[in-house]
Amino acid sequence: MISDAPKVVSSRWDREDAHTLQGYLDSGGYQGLRTALQRTPQQVHDEVKAASLLGRGGAGFPAGTKWGFCPPGVWPRYVVVNGDESEPGTYKDRILMERDPHQLIEGVLIACYAIGAAQAFLYVRGEMALAQERIAQALNDAYAAGYLGRDILGSGFSVDIVLHWGAGAYIVGEETALIESLEGNRGMPRLKPPFFPAAKGLYLQPTVVNNVETLANLPWILTNGGAAFAEMGAESSRGTRLFAVSGHVQRPGVYEVEFGTTTFRDLIEAPVYGGGLRPGRTLKAFIPGGASAPWFYEEHLDLPLEAGAVGAAGSMLGSGAVVVMDDSTDAVKACWRVVRFFARESCGKCTPCREGTTWLEQILRRIIDGHGRPEDIGLLLDVSDNISPGINWPPRQTTICPLGPSAVSPIASAIVRFKDEFEAYCGGSAELPVEIKGKAYIPKPSATSEVAGV
Amino acid sequence: MARLSPANVGIAEEIISRYPRPKSALIPLLHLAQEQDGYIADDAMEHLAELVGITPAEVLGTCSFYEMFKREPVGQYLVNVCTNISCLLVGGEELLHHLEQRLGIHAGSTTPDGVFTLEDVECIAACTEAPCLQVNYRYHHQVTPEAADALLDDLRAGRRATEIPKHGVLARVRQQIPAEQRAGNAVPGQSEEPVWLRTAAAGNGDGGQGS
Numbered sequence: 001m002i003s004d005a006p007k008v009v010s011s012r013w014d015r016e017d018a019h020t021l022q023g024y025l026d027s028g029g030y031q032g033l034r035t036a037l038q039r040t041p042q043q044v045h046d047e048v049k050a051a052s053l054l055g056r057g058g059a060g061f062p063a064g065t066k067w068g069f070c071p072p073g074v075w076p077r078y079v080v081v082n083g084d085e086s087e088p089g090t091y092k093d094r095i096l097m098e099r100d101p102h103q104l105i106e107g108v109l110i111a112c113y114a115i116g117a118a119q120a121f122l123y124v125r126g127e128m129a130l131a132q133e134r135i136a137q138a139l140n141d142a143y144a145a146g147y148l149g150r151d152i153l154g155s156g157f158s159v160d161i162v163l164h165w166g167a168g169a170y171i172v173g174e175e176t177a178l179i180e181s182l183e184g185n186r187g188m189p190r191l192k193p194p195f196f197p198a199a200k201g202l203y204l205q206p207t208v209v210n211n212v213e214t215l216a217n218l219p220w221i222l223t224n225g226g227a228a229f230a231e232m233g234a235e236s237s238r239g240t241r242l243f244a245v246s247g248h249v250q251r252p253g254v255y256e257v258e259f260g261t262t263t264f265r266d267l268i269e270a271p272v273y274g275g276g277l278r279p280g281r282t283l284k285a286f287i288p289g290g291a292s293a294p295w296f297y298e299e300h301l302d303l304p305l306e307a308g309a310v311g312a313a314g315s316m317l318g319s320g321a322v323v324v325m326d327d328s329t330d331a332v333k334a335c336w337r338v339v340r341f342f343a344r345e346s347c348g349k350c351t352p353c354r355e356g357t358t359w360l361e362q363i364l365r366r367i368i369d370g371h372g373r374p375e376d377i378g379l380l381l382d383v384s385d386n387i388s389p390g391i392n393w394p395p396r397q398t399t400i401c402p403l404g405p406s407a408v409s410p411i412a413s414a415i416v417r418f419k420d421e422f423e424a425y426c427g428g429s430a431e432l433p434v435e436i437k438g439k440a441y442i443p444k445p446s447a448t449s450e451v452a453g454v
Numbered sequence: 455m456a457r458l459s460p461a462n463v464g465i466a467e468e469i470i471s472r473y474p475r476p477k478s479a480l481i482p483l484l485h486l487a488q489e490q491d492g493y494i495a496d497d498a499m500e501h502l503a504e505l506v507g508i509t510p511a512e513v514l515g516t517c518s519f520y521e522m523f524k525r526e527p528v529g530q531y532l533v534n535v536c537t538n539i540s541c542l543l544v545g546g547e548e549l550l551h552h553l554e555q556r557l558g559i560h561a562g563s564t565t566p567d568g569v570f571t572l573e574d575v576e577c578i579a580a581c582t583e584a585p586c587l588q589v590n591y592r593y594h595h596q597v598t599p600e601a602a603d604a605l606l607d608d609l610r611a612g613r614r615a616t617e618i619p620k621h622g623v624l625a626r627v628r629q630q631i632p633a634e635q636r637a638g639n640a641v642p643g644q645s646e647e648p649v650w651l652r653t654a655a656a657g658n659g660d661g662g663q664g665s
Contacts, residue, residue, distance in 0.1 A: 040654040075647055076640030088538045088577040116651045118640035119474070126485075126522045127534075127578055129591040132625035139629050149635035157650040158637035162472045163629045167481050168521030170576065184480035184506070186519035203475060203642045246540035246581035253582050291539060291577075321581065323540055337542050341576050347519075 002266055002273075003258040005232045008240045009216045010256040012100045019134050021141040024102035030147055032219030036110045037155040044114040048218065050226030052238040057082055057173070057211030058290065058319045060307045067115050069198035070206040077206040079112050079120040080182065080197075081215060084166050084173040086125060088291035088341055089321030092242040092254055093212035097124065097131035100216070101138035105148070105161060107215035110222055112159045115208055119160055121182055126166040135163055170345035174401045175209040176201075177347070188349045189401040213242055213320075234260025237306045241320060243267055247286075248326035251275030260306035264288065264296070267305065268324055281326040285417065289318025291338045292406035294393055294440040295413035314393045314439030331421050335414035336364035342407035353404025356387040360407055372426035377415060378433050384408040385434045393438035409438075416441040456497030458505075462490055465628070466505055472631065474641045476506045480516050484523055488622040493524040529564045529571035531609050532621050534588040537574050540581035549585045550574055552599040556606065569610060571621075592618050
């Protein structure tokens with residue numbers, strides 16, 4: 001369904017001056033903050049819970065619930081903004097930071113007010129120079145206008161937002177690695193449990209880490225009400241959501257769609273969204289939620305953009321990144337490129353990930369260089385099974401964070417679906433050592449059923 | 455070159471003052487050192503260690519983890535071509551090979567005149583604008599080989615100097631927090647329940663503007 005739901009986070013993208021304070025104020029800016037300050041922090045928290053806002057970073061955890069995990073009576077609390085967008089295929093937080101930085105700042109302020117955070121850190125990916133400039137300017141203007149700092153708008157609410165940059169490390173998008181990085185350390189994830197950041201995060205204090213898009217929803221929710229937000233979307237996925245559609249479509253772009261009612265087919269084919277494949281091409285596969293997600297195929301096109309349905313089908317919506325591959329794609333090469341990403345970005349802390357992703361990348365490189373051996377297909381699965389035993393979805397984890405198991409998804413997807421392409425590279429295949437269980441890992445419909453379908 | 459200049463020490467102290475613990479300023483300070491010198495020299499790391507109150511080895515430990523920190527001089531312009539999945543599908547790899555040919559170097563190296571360093575990078579969050587590249591972390595979207603050639607010509611001739619600063623300079627706008635408006639750091643062990651929660655709990659939660 002292509003709905004006419006209002007734009008929640010992308011409403012100002014057409015305004016040239018949306019990144020300026022004046023442009024923001026002229027288009028209803030800081031009204032959500034004013035509304036929040038007239039209520040108690042608990043009422044603001046309840047409004048966000050009523051909206052059923054799910055985190056937009058990838059895991060999809062309800063934001064209001066996450067806020068509630070801060071242990072009572074432990075001070076200070078911090079809010080940390082995760083603006084380290086780097087999941088391949090994902091492009092939304094950068095636009096939100098570059099084009100509408102005040103909306104994010106207002107969202108951070110609302111979160112700090114509700115949670116009782118006395119200081120916030122806005123962690124922007126290092127490679128995003130324009131976003132850093134736009135946010136720095138927006139913060140400076142917000143301080144000058146009294147929206148930020150001490151005694152905001154005369155309400156008694158005081159908080160500083162400190163702009164912080166990363167320096168190039170995908171893993172820092174994982175919230176505990178981000179906290180390590182913010183403490184000035186190597187960006188290596190912390191083991192959790194026992195402690196999640198809401199209980200012991202930055203400086204081992206209660207810390208709420210929220211994604212940029214999640215926080216950017218808050219001004220609208222406070223202005224229009226959590227109930228109005230919850231009226232949009234499907235039962236388990238309320239509101240709207242940004243999706244980046246890239247790869248082999250005619251209109252690649254970032255689109256805000258009603259969450260849970262729009263389907264992948266709408267997003268890929270509708271003239272207002274992806275605009276369909278290039279003329280004469282057919283769909284080979286698509287990645288529904290960033291490079292870590294198992295691939296989807298033709299038979300998944302009518303699934304709604306809804307976390308539960310996508311999860312039940314064996315993959316994930318992840319970070320809202322839909323990458324479309326048409327029939328001109330070399331599946332083995334696409335698989336190699338995604339795996340190379342994980343090999344390069346492994347932080348090195350856990351052996352299965354550090355060693356496993358490196359070996360997977362080298363074996364795949366050997367295959368696409370033309371030196372593949374029949375036993376290499378089984379070898380890829382054997383290594384994958386050591387990183388994530390059973391090759392299932394959701395994946396089992398032998399590592400502290402999900403990065404290592406993420407490299408297994410493209411391998412299982414490509415080998416199960418496009419085994420013939422691997423065999424063509426490798427000169428046949430030997431016995432496969434493990435049974436692959438993930439529900440999205442489905443072979444191509446057989447030749448006879450294809451004929452039957454014609 | 456290498457230790458921070460007196461002006462940059464002033465900036466560094468201002469940055470450090472924004473964090474409850476000084477070591478948190480380390481990554482911003484490493485960027486400051488790289489902005490000054492174009493790369494991060496050993497002397498700079500020793501100086502940062504003094505400023506933050508940690509050992510030079512700890513500074514190196516952090517510095518060496520992050521891709522953007524260069525411990526050897528690089529070209530004036532760092533050209534980062536994305537070849538990750540969305541770009542790969544629409545010509546990112548061909549674009550990289552074109553630039554390798556054009557510059558006469560492999561990805562990961564610098565032209566002999568020291569003007570360009572070429573890198574084959576991971577996703578830079580411009581997937582719907584593929585193929586894309588960055589020059590000193592400034593984006594260029596939907597880059598054709600011809601457009602890339604024109605860009606290199608412009609850069610070499612100094613025609614993009616105002617738009618694209620030298621390597622090491624990220625945001626040209628710095629955050630400034632006026633002293634009189636600072637809420638102040640929330641320091642562990644020195645913080646109580648925030649005042650706006652206490653007043654709300656006491657039934658005076660109708661603050662807002664005009665109160």
